[in-house]
Amino acid sequence: MMKSRRDFLKICGAAALGTAVPAAADASSGKVFTDNKDFSMLYDSTICVGCKACVTTCKQVNDLATEQGKFDKNNLWDSPEKLDSNTRTIIKLYKESPEKYAFVKKQCMHCAKPSCVSACPVSAMQKSDNGIVFYDKDICIGCRYCLIACPYNIPKFEWEKPIPKIVKCDMCKFTNFKQKGITACAEVCPTDAILFGKRGDLIKIAKKRIKDHPDIYIHHIYGEHEVGGANCIYLAGVDFNKLSFPNLPNPSAAALSENIQHTIYKGFIAPVALYGTLCFVAFRNRKSKKDGDNEQS
Numbered sequence: 001m002m003k004s005r006r007d008f009l010k011i012c013g014a015a016a017l018g019t020a021v022p023a024a025a026d027a028s029s030g031k032v033f034t035d036n037k038d039f040s041m042l043y044d045s046t047i048c049v050g051c052k053a054c055v056t057t058c059k060q061v062n063d064l065a066t067e068q069g070k071f072d073k074n075n076l077w078d079s080p081e082k083l084d085s086n087t088r089t090i091i092k093l094y095k096e097s098p099e100k101y102a103f104v105k106k107q108c109m110h111c112a113k114p115s116c117v118s119a120c121p122v123s124a125m126q127k128s129d130n131g132i133v134f135y136d137k138d139i140c141i142g143c144r145y146c147l148i149a150c151p152y153n154i155p156k157f158e159w160e161k162p163i164p165k166i167v168k169c170d171m172c173k174f175t176n177f178k179q180k181g182i183t184a185c186a187e188v189c190p191t192d193a194i195l196f197g198k199r200g201d202l203i204k205i206a207k208k209r210i211k212d213h214p215d216i217y218i219h220h221i222y223g224e225h226e227v228g229g230a231n232c233i234y235l236a237g238v239d240f241n242k243l244s245f246p247n248l249p250n251p252s253a254a255a256l257s258e259n260i261q262h263t264i265y266k267g268f269i270a271p272v273a274l275y276g277t278l279c280f281v282a283f284r285n286r287k288s289k290k291d292g293d294n295e296q297s
Helices: 003-025 053-061 113-118 145-149 176-181 184-187 198-210 256-262 266-296
Strands: 040-043 090-095 100-104 125-127 133-135 192-200 232-235
Touching: 040 198, 053 090, 053 125, 053 192, 113 125, 133 198, 176 184, 184 192, 192 198
Parallel strands: 040 232
Antiparallel strands: 040 192, 090 100, 125 133
């Protein structure tokens, strides 16, 4: 019986690898962006004045709770302090000296190959054909794999609620974008630090700004290539590490997890079959032992 169980697990493991590996190799080959027509946002840190109109409007449009502000460590009025279950975007200040400082906006990056989508076993995290990564609360089972998978630590969980959901920027897919064709943050930005449009066009704009003002910008468009590229791209005059952006490799590692989660785990068919078989083996072992004890008595 032990030999049969071992053989069964070996077969399951081989089948899983056989399903995942070839598909993963295929998914990770070639360019992630083929036409650069996804909807995107370009944030230019050198233009941002830190007014936080984007933060306030995001909360209003997407029906998110406001927070009580307070002074941060730099003695600046700061509200909110971080991304959480009530905050989809924030503006933070990097200050090296009175003369050298920069604002930075944080929200979901809307990756070309989103790790949150790849890790989700029930497709509660999805990516639209237009590049927007969004969340379906009616499908979510609360596993929170997306929180762990995201390389930018963006999705947040409503721990304080009895029926919680995941909170993250969805480019106002169901609100401002649906009604006006633009994100709320880009619409209200008074300095045009946030531009909304097609990714290819925004990449061209970003490259032109760097070319025209090489003394102002870091010669890097953050989000252009990181982990396969993103639909939120950044320009800055300060090193991106100082603005708390992680150093990430260009290839996306999400392909492997996606093919595992979305093939052998699709609809939980494989796990249910595996657990069912193991329960059957355990039940049969128990029955055999019970029959043996009865014969000895």
